[in-house]
Amino acid sequence: MSSLHEESLLRSRGDEGSPRKGLRILCIEDNEGDFVLVREHLRDAGFEVAPEVARAASLKEAITLLRDEGKRGSGFDVILLDLSLPDSHGPETLDHVNQAAKDVPVIILSGNEDRDLAVNMVHRGAQDYLPKHFLSGDLLLRSILYALERQRSRLEMSALNGRLTQTTHDLKTAQMQLIQAEKLDSLGRLAAGVAHEVKNPLATLQMGVDYFSRHVEDIGDSGQMMVEHMQEAITNADRIIRGMVDYSRSDSLKLELRNINVIVRKALRMVRHEVIRNNVKVDRHLATPIPAVRVDEGKVEQVLINLMVNAIQAMGSAGRGNGERPLHIETFWGQLEAIDRDLGLRDYDRLRVQDHAVVVEIRDQGPGIPEDKLTRVFEPFFTTKPTGEGTGLGMSVAKNIIDLHRGHIQISNVENPRGLRVRIFLKAYELTDRMKRLTPSSALPSSET
């Protein structure tokens, strides 16, 4: 083993915790003489800072000690374990210790040199198996340093693994949201289409029935009976179509009148970790009073979270020095003077010119989006982020949900400061007279994308 490697291990440990601390070692050993010997070896081993060595003389004592240290959050770095203790013998001793101190590497110190036992111990999670009569400072030093290094790799692996699991989970969730939103959308459109196509003829028949009912003298008794049957048929058919419209809306949006500012604040709370982690400063301007919006609160919150996370990530990767980068969130409202038309959506509830709209604006100081990619970002799975970081679903989910609300989403690159601006337009409800007077005179353009 090259001593150079050992030195680098030593140094790397020293670099980690800036006030250099010695290792904390727990020696579980019932024999006083053996313990003294181990402690001397450790002293002579050549650690940069002398380790602090504690002793437990029985398994019970060891477990109490480990639990207390665990509670205080300090903990041991390494455990040296004698397998034969007064209250425990053999392999189980290791199992008990491993259970009491999950992430602390254990090195077995043994009175005999039993190969099978050694292999068995390593399988059970011991880092090393050292016969006591071979013990030296050098051997201990090397064994401890490698145990620590392996432990570090193992923890890193498990952290990576955790992140992978999380990413997979996020991806699945986003996919579900997308499927859900698309299903709702197409079911809603189908119901609307059928309702329109079938109800116009029904309405004509209804007018005919009503006409003949007023002129019973001209149609006779049989005629009157037929008119009654026709009336029943119309009523039934109408009820069935209405049921279909009901169904298409049943598991769809739960629309309620809400204050958008409350939803914005909720979403901000949900992304606060991202905000802190990326050293972002939230710059919030929420207009009050503000008209109500008719929304499914949870869904709109999801949209805002998606957009905020994108904005934060965009600034994170832009690497603009160390200063705090502002995430600009604003709400305002006004009267629409122009709007893009989605010809597929011909509901009464959609946004129109002259409507009052409530707007949420999210602006970042990231790199923006190249003009030729501006429309592509709404495609499912379009992402420019590395695997594991981007799912490419955030924007398409956002657009789907806003479409379901008959609202409008607009993205544009802006200058001074450069960045991306995303605006969501939702129809305004419950405008008070005071709000109408307060309406900004400059109308809202929402058609330039």
Added chain:
Amino acid sequence: MNKKRILIIDDDVPLTLSMKINLEDIGDYEVRVENSSLKAVAAAREFRPDLILLDIVMPDLDGGDVSAQMKSDPMLADVPILMVTALVSNSETGSDDVVSSGDQLMVAKPIKFDKLVHAIESRLAGEL
């Protein structure tokens, strides 16, 4: 007695015709039909209706667009409009077949004639 003037704007020809026949049949109304949404405003300016029955789903302009045009025309801004919609569910309508969607009142399609007349009269009286 002066007959009330009703303008029906709906692209469905058989439906508008049968509505017109019914409304005129009871003697209280003078009815004009316009089947093209693009000609809706011109028809209204010419006919000077007391009330407009306006379909929502139409080709070219939909009911909402037509309504917005009327609202911004000083000559028509005050003419009461009754929206007519096919897209209603059982849970939305009361016994009078009138739906409120957001801040707008609409009558359902199909609607029984007496309910239609009731809705028209209420709207004319400023009750709806």
